[in-house]
Amino acid sequence: MLTQGFDAAWETYLRAGAWLPAPPPPVRPRRVSGLAAVLDGTDIAAVVLDAYGVLHTGGHTLPGAAAAIADVRRRGLPLFVLTNDVTHEPAGVATGLHRRGLDIRPDEVVSGRDLLPQALVAVGGGAGWGVIAIHPRELVARFPALTVVEALADSRPEDWDGLDGFVLVDCFHWNPADLALFRALMARRPRPLIIPNPDVTCPYDGALTLEPGALGLAAARDHGVSVHFLGKPFPDLYALLKARLPGVAPDRVLMVGDSPHTDILGARGAGLRCLLVESGLLHGQDTARRLAESGLWPDFIAGAIAPAAEAA
Structure with missing residues (x-):
């Protein structure tokens, strides 16, 4: 596995504007406690989750991830995982999520491999x-x-x-x-x-x-x-996602992600709303500073997909 420091990765993203989709108009983010708080206070009709940095970080399932998925299901909302994890077909991605205790079906996984x-x-x-x-x-x-x-x-x-x-x-x-x-x-x-x-x-x-x-x-x-x-943040993948949600207006779909240049840029560029969680790429970073540097703003910000009390 090849690794890099945050500063090197972030600089690559900042220099990538010529190859990425155009940024969406800025919005003023609202800080919330987690996904449930967004769903309680809005008319969101479908939920789309990133995998790495939102649900898990490889071998480690993030606290609250399984409970958040269960909560979405209790609400009866359509649920998808939109991921750039393309090592396996979507069915293989779903299998890996199940091994981590995350209840996601193969037909709920959408990736650039599609x-x-x-x-x-x-x-x-x-x-x-x-x-x-x-x-x-x-x-x-x-x-x-x-x-x-x-x-x-x-x-x-x-x-x-x-x-x-x-x-x-x-x-x-x-x-x-x-x-x-x-x-x-x-x-x-x-x-x-x-x-x-x-x-x-x-x-x-x-x-x-x-x-x-x-x-x-x-x-x-x-x-x-x-x-x-082929994957996030490029529009073809979001077109594929929207086709799975016929009749649902894009602004009633919430993307939960951890990366400004993939999740915020892609989701808001496609007309979706976006919850940025700080449990992945921006963990330990000054989120306000990084969002200002990128010029990419989510609708909502939370420390994680669920607050500590719900994750326990």
């Missing part, structure tokens, strides 16, 4: 493209035109000169040698990327990971690489 088929159709089904992933065989079984890029650190940049582009699914399994080889690939012969996970970083059990979004932004900035991002 958009991969249409992205590959646009490039000839993936013929001549390589796929870089922890579990590439699952993808090749579904998209047989793809070529698995294996043993990245043990190869040379020229070994992959015959490929026209890369689907970069995840890099959680990388070491520094893998990262160096990927950077050399982009510098030697810049080729387009499809990235289902646009995250720059992710809170993971006390650390901040290096995610594919950071690699794609660096390739675009340094080498002019064309990058097709």
Whole structure:
């Protein structure tokens, strides 16, 4: 697992404006105790949760997450998890959430991986493209035109000169040698990327990971690489979500997230309301300062998805 400091990740986000959707108009956030307080005081008709930083941080389920999910279900509201976790299909994501004690069904998970088929159709089904992933065989079984890029650190940049582009699914399994080889690939012969996970970083059990979004932004900035991002904050994923909520006005849908540049930017840009929780990316940070730096403002702010009394 490759990690980075908060300042490096935050600077990447701040420099990414040219590749991200336009920011929504500012609003004045209201501080609340948690998700239940928002639902008690508004006409919210559906709830959408981020996973990392809201429900869990890898191996650690966040206090109050399971209770918050149960509360949404008691209210009879539609519930979805909108995530940039694309290592597995949505059913696999739901299985992982269940292992953490979180009651989420496979049909309630929406991710950038859902958009991969249409992205590959646009490039000839993936013929001549390589796929870089922890579990590439699952993808090749579904998209047989793809070529698995294996043993990245043990190869040379020229070994992959015959490929026209890369689907970069995840890099959680990388070491520094893998990262160096990927950077050399982009510098030697810049080729387009499809990235289902646009995250720059992710809170993971006390650390901040290096995610594919950071690699794609660096390739675009340094080498002019064309990058097709599929997940949050890009609008196609929110269009997919809205299609699952026919008849529900976007401003009656609440997104609960931890990252200004993915959750706030994506949700409010799509017309949803947004609750930012400080249990993930901004844990230990001066939230007001970071929101001012980003120019991205949620409708609501809470320390966590549920206050300590409810989480107990």
